[in-house]
Amino acid sequence: MKQVNFYYCAKLTFDDYVHNHSFALRVIPPETETQRLLSCSLNITPYVSTQQTVDAFGNNVTSGYLKGDHRFLDFEIKGAAQVDHTKHRTDYMPCYLYQSQYTKPDDALKEFYTEIKRECTGTVADRAEYLCAALANTVVYEKGHTGTDTTAAQAFLLKRGVCQDFSHILISLLRMDGIAARYIAGLAFCDGETHSWVEFWTGDHWEGIDPANNCLVNDDYIVISQGRDFRDCAIDRGVMFGSYTKQLQLVRSILS
Amino acid sequence: MVQLKQGQFMQAVGNAAEINELLRRYGVKFGIYKNGVFNEQFFPFDPIPRVITAEDFCSIEKGLVQRVNALNEFLYDIYHEKKIVRDGIVPEDFIYISKGYLAQCEGITPKNRIYSHISGIDLVQAKDGEWYILEDNLRIPSGASYPLIARELTRIAAPNAFEENNIVDNRGYAELLKETMENANCGGIRAILTPGRYNAAYFEHSYLAELTGSVLVQNDELFVEDNILYHRTYSGGKTRIGVLYRRISDEYLDPLTFLPHSLIGIPNLMEAYRSGNVGIVNAPGNGVADDKGIYYFVPKMIKYYLGEEPILKNAPTYLPFYEDDMKYVMEHLETLVIKDVAEAGGYGVVFGSDLSKEKLEEFRKTIIAEPRRFIAQEVIDFLDLPIVEGEDTVMRKADLRAFVLSGEKTKVWASGLTRFSRNPDSFVVNSSQGGGFKDTWVLSR
Numbered sequence: 001m002k003q004v005n006f007y008y009c010a011k012l013t014f015d016d017y018v019h020n021h022s023f024a025l026r027v028i029p030p031e032t033e034t035q036r037l038l039s040c041s042l043n044i045t046p047y048v049s050t051q052q053t054v055d056a057f058g059n060n061v062t063s064g065y066l067k068g069d070h071r072f073l074d075f076e077i078k079g080a081a082q083v084d085h086t087k088h089r090t091d092y093m094p095c096y097l098y099q100s101q102y103t104k105p106d107d108a109l110k111e112f113y114t115e116i117k118r119e120c121t122g123t124v125a126d127r128a129e130y131l132c133a134a135l136a137n138t139v140v141y142e143k144g145h146t147g148t149d150t151t152a153a154q155a156f157l158l159k160r161g162v163c164q165d166f167s168h169i170l171i172s173l174l175r176m177d178g179i180a181a182r183y184i185a186g187l188a189f190c191d192g193e194t195h196s197w198v199e200f201w202t203g204d205h206w207e208g209i210d211p212a213n214n215c216l217v218n219d220d221y222i223v224i225s226q227g228r229d230f231r232d233c234a235i236d237r238g239v240m241f242g243s244y245t246k247q248l249q250l251v252r253s254i255l256s
Numbered sequence: 257m258v259q260l261k262q263g264q265f266m267q268a269v270g271n272a273a274e275i276n277e278l279l280r281r282y283g284v285k286f287g288i289y290k291n292g293v294f295n296e297q298f299f300p301f302d303p304i305p306r307v308i309t310a311e312d313f314c315s316i317e318k319g320l321v322q323r324v325n326a327l328n329e330f331l332y333d334i335y336h337e338k339k340i341v342r343d344g345i346v347p348e349d350f351i352y353i354s355k356g357y358l359a360q361c362e363g364i365t366p367k368n369r370i371y372s373h374i375s376g377i378d379l380v381q382a383k384d385g386e387w388y389i390l391e392d393n394l395r396i397p398s399g400a401s402y403p404l405i406a407r408e409l410t411r412i413a414a415p416n417a418f419e420e421n422n423i424v425d426n427r428g429y430a431e432l433l434k435e436t437m438e439n440a441n442c443g444g445i446r447a448i449l450t451p452g453r454y455n456a457a458y459f460e461h462s463y464l465a466e467l468t469g470s471v472l473v474q475n476d477e478l479f480v481e482d483n484i485l486y487h488r489t490y491s492g493g494k495t496r497i498g499v500l501y502r503r504i505s506d507e508y509l510d511p512l513t514f515l516p517h518s519l520i521g522i523p524n525l526m527e528a529y530r531s532g533n534v535g536i537v538n539a540p541g542n543g544v545a546d547d548k549g550i551y552y553f554v555p556k557m558i559k560y561y562l563g564e565e566p567i568l569k570n571a572p573t574y575l576p577f578y579e580d581d582m583k584y585v586m587e588h589l590e591t592l593v594i595k596d597v598a599e600a601g602g603y604g605v606v607f608g609s610d611l612s613k614e615k616l617e618e619f620r621k622t623i624i625a626e627p628r629r630f631i632a633q634e635v636i637d638f639l640d641l642p643i644v645e646g647e648d649t650v651m652r653k654a655d656l657r658a659f660v661l662s663g664e665k666t667k668v669w670a671s672g673l674t675r676f677s678r679n680p681d682s683f684v685v686n687s688s689q690g691g692g693f694k695d696t697w698v699l700s701r
């Protein structure tokens with residue numbers, strides 16, 4: 001058990017005014033068996049009235065509508081949580097057993113799985129750790145080659161990627177192996193931005209595994225959202241109008 | 257037998273050209289995209305009505321109410337406890353591989369637990385008089401406006417037919433639809449959402465809005481604020497929408513929940529819906545129940561949820577997913593009709609009898625490679641109906657799309673869309689495949 005302070009902020013900046021801006025943020029960590037929120041506050045500027053809902057995957061959704069002209073949207077979340085990974089989450093959904101948009105394997109990824117599956121034996125946890133290690137031996141962590149739209153198959157082809165790509169490939173492999181798996185977006189001590197990892201279903205509860213670091217998840221990880229893949233977990237999604245050409249996003253996160 | 261005097265038929269026949277001209281003038285069209293080009297086509301009307309006896313309609317009605325009630329139970333179950341999967345009636349794969357299943361809808365309970373408010377159920381009558389269900393359409397079934405407007409015009413062209421026969425008035429559809437929308441209303445005005453005039457059914461959207469006194473809207477007139485759906489008024493104000501009869505597909509409905517690049521959706525509509533602040537007709541996620549693979553299980557659903565024997569039969573269907581069925585399909589492919597479960601509108605339908613030896617062999621391999629993608633059905637020798645062609649009356653294949661509306665009660669509209677194939681060798685009657693339509697007369701006795 002560990003008490004962790006978390007801080008996370010993002011700045012969306014537009015080069016021209018935007019209006020009629022609808023957004024949905026998935027930034028408030030869920031209260032689960034593993035993590036208890038001691039405090040949590042969310043600040044959004046410019047001021048906007050927001051609503052809270054919980055989506056199908058158990059994520060806290062903060063939605064809002066900025067009608068008038070604005071050139072930025074900042075949000076900042078800080079709080080403290082008590083994390084205890086010996087207490088397990090059990091919020092299972094059968095859809096996690098099936099490949100989703102980002103995890104659908106192509107022939108190359110299927111072939112890779114076929115090559116390694118002979119050695120993939122033992123308990124679900126053994127198999128998950130084996131697949132994670134096999135992935136770490138094949139794909140290199142390297143920034144700048146993949147983006148938020150990159151699928152597991154595309155990243156596997158490049159043989160490099162970031163935490164999001166590692167998560168998608170591992171989920172794809174786990175699901176091919178008949179193990180239900182989900183994508184986690186969150187904060188971890190090893191990272192200055194947001195992090196992503198994977199949870200697999202042991203048949204009884206979820207266990208976290210971090211494929212970008214090839215290790216199991218411990219009390220240094222805070223879950224912000226979960227889903228079938230990145231698509232369900234995007235920290236911010238928005239639709240806005242205006243003649244802006246680019247938006248800049250600055251992200252900073254601290255765990256202490 | 258139908259007790260109609262031939263003379264009235266002939267009168268209607270005599271006015272075919274006149275009615276079709278009126279339809280053209282009213283703009284009764286539907287659009288088709290072919291090779292990326294949008295074309296508006298005229299949906300040809302045949303003046304000889306299809307007649308359904310009171311006795312036949314009574315059993316169809318009972319069967320359809322039963323079927324739609326079971327389908328609504330199924331949808332609630334799939335997005336909540338999933339008992340039917342746990343009890344081994346429907347294999348899990350069929351649910352979660354289905355494109356119509358939307359995980360984002362898990363746990364959402366629409367008002368009054370109704371998912372399919374407007375169901376378009378396609379039936380055919382076999383030569384022995386027995387009716388068979390061909391397909392359930394629980395997403396955004398279209399076509400109700402055609403028989404409505406056709407009846408209006410036939411009334412003008414052949415008033416005697418309606419005086420001398422006991423034909424159930426079909427003008428009640430407007431009231432029925434309004435009632436159904438009101439039952440799903442979460443407080444506010446009624447609106448019909450159209451993707452715009454370049455949609456195949458735009459004529460219908462505007463016609464139904466007019467009939468039910470609903471506002472016809474496009475997405476740029478709508479916004480969600482504080483989890484409430486609003487219509488932007490001309491004066492700059494806003495009016496709350498309580499029920500949205502949307503005529504756009506699930507995936508495009510909310511870019512913040514579904515396809516992010518959708519330009520015809522309403523951001524955060526799903527949050528308003530989840531919060532119970534707006535009714536969506538039909539509910540998002542219904543596609544899991546009208547999947548061609550799930551069709552096979554509907555009679556089982558009726559027994560499972562209602563404890564009743566199905567009144568209406570499915571066409572005999574085989575799922576290559578099951579070993580025994582695969583064996584049968586491989587051995588009888590040349591006599592079966594094969595449907596791609598992901599396709600609609602008459603696309604992806606292959607008759608084994610149309611295939612050469614080589615093509616059959618090739619198709620067998622495709623089915624073995626992707627057994628979940630196809631269903632196979634016996635070809636039902638369905639009843640031919642008389643169609644006017646030039647000076648002659650010819651016989652053509654026809655089906656019936658019945659409309660079942662689920663409001664406070666589940667009701668079947670005493671009419672429907674009879675579609676026929678203009679090609680004498682074709683069983684495919686879909687409007688997008690160049691078919692025509694007839695009025696459907698349900699007799700009151």
